[in-house]
Amino acid sequence: MERKIVPDVIGQRQQLLEMPASATVREAVRRMCERKVGAVLVTADGALQGIFTERDLMHRVVAVGRDPDATRLEEVMTADPDTVGAEEHAVDALALMSQRGYRHLPVLEKGRLIGIVSRRDFLGEEITIVEEELGHEQRF
Amino acid sequence: MRRLVPDVVTDQQQLLALPRATSVRTAAQAMRERHVGAVLVAADGRLEGIFTERDMVNRVVAEGRDPDQTTLAEVMTADPDTASPSDTAIAALRRMQDGGYRHLPVVDRGRLIGIVSRRDFHGEEKARLDEESGLWEKIG
Numbered sequence A: 001m002e003r004k005i006v007p008d009v010i011g012q013r014q015q016l017l018e019m020p021a022s023a024t025v026r027e028a029v030r031r032m033c034e035r036k037v038g039a040v041l042v043t044a045d046g047a048l049q050g051i052f053t054e055r056d057l058m059h060r061v062v063a064v065g066r067d068p069d070a071t072r073l074e075e076v077m078t079a080d081p082d083t084v085g086a087e088e089h090a091v092d093a094l095a096l097m098s099q100r101g102y103r104h105l106p107v108l109e110k111g112r113l114i115g116i117v118s119r120r121d122f123l124g125e126e127i128t129i130v131e132e133e134l135g136h137e138q139r140f
Numbered sequence B: 001m002r003r004l005v006p007d008v009v010t011d012q013q014q015l016l017a018l019p020r021a022t023s024v025r026t027a028a029q030a031m032r033e034r035h036v037g038a039v040l041v042a043a044d045g046r047l048e049g050i051f052t053e054r055d056m057v058n059r060v061v062a063e064g065r066d067p068d069q070t071t072l073a074e075v076m077t078a079d080p081d082t083a084s085p086s087d088t089a090i091a092a093l094r095r096m097q098d099g100g101y102r103h104l105p106v107v108d109r110g111r112l113i114g115i116v117s118r119r120d121f122h123g124e125e126k127a128r129l130d131e132e133s134g135l136w137e138k139i140g
Helices: A005-009 A025-035 A054-062 A090-100 A119-139 B004-008 B024-034 B053-061 B089-099 B118-139
Strands: A039-044 A047-053 A104-109 A112-118 B038-043 B046-052 B103-108 B111-117
Touching: A005 A090, A005 A104, A005 A112, A025 A039, A025 A054, A025 B053, A039 A112, A047 A054, A047 A104, A054 B024, A054 B053, A090 A104, A090 A119, A112 A119, B004 B089, B004 B111, B024 B038, B024 B053, B038 B111, B046 B053, B046 B103, B046 B111, B089 B103, B089 B118, B111 B118
Parallel strands: none
Antiparallel strands: A039 A047, A104 A112, B038 B046, B103 B111
16 A cells, blocks of 8 residues: 555654744754754644754854844744645655755645654665665575 | 665765864854765864764754854764775665664775765665555556
């Protein structure tokens, strides 16, 4: 059966890291560190407004000399980001990530934010592929 | 059997190596310019450490360190795990999974020769999912 984002790649209940657009970069980064995640979802009343990742921290804050205590997420997040639907196929999410260079994609179900999928969630695929290649070569 | 060199580590334009005394700010600027998620720390072609975007989150910004006053020596992972050029792709991928790494420096008899990242394996997993999806279309 073709793999779908939910429930095959991510579980049906994820603990999302959500913060308001007015939170500072410093506050967001502390939470990312605590939760061991690479991205924070910026929301208002459960509605997705943006995404801020560790790469954005590098490129939009530290590399350009912004002060993490004086910069709000709304200034440095990607507003209105690309998303995927929970019922979409895993292969489509992966294709979008590769094309656009994303490491994270928010997941919507009936327009409601329910999760986030990251490249790490696809790691199992990579191991499987390389193992199968190895097995294939050994047969020959 | 696919080996890191020459099968996986192909494009070493991305290799970014800086001295240990470089400030985090300077490193961030270089990483932004070169579109890389990790910088190697080296002296005379010898690997001393690695500093990644995740380290920026956890060791610099979450800790309140000043990127202008902090050197890579203070926040890098010293003496990181490495791979050798003749390692198989599967061995490198497993090492990354076990260690939770996104990058693995490649060292040949003490000399730094490249870096492999998980991105280098991504094309394979997409090909695999495409194949799977094509198979089900034929059956269905």
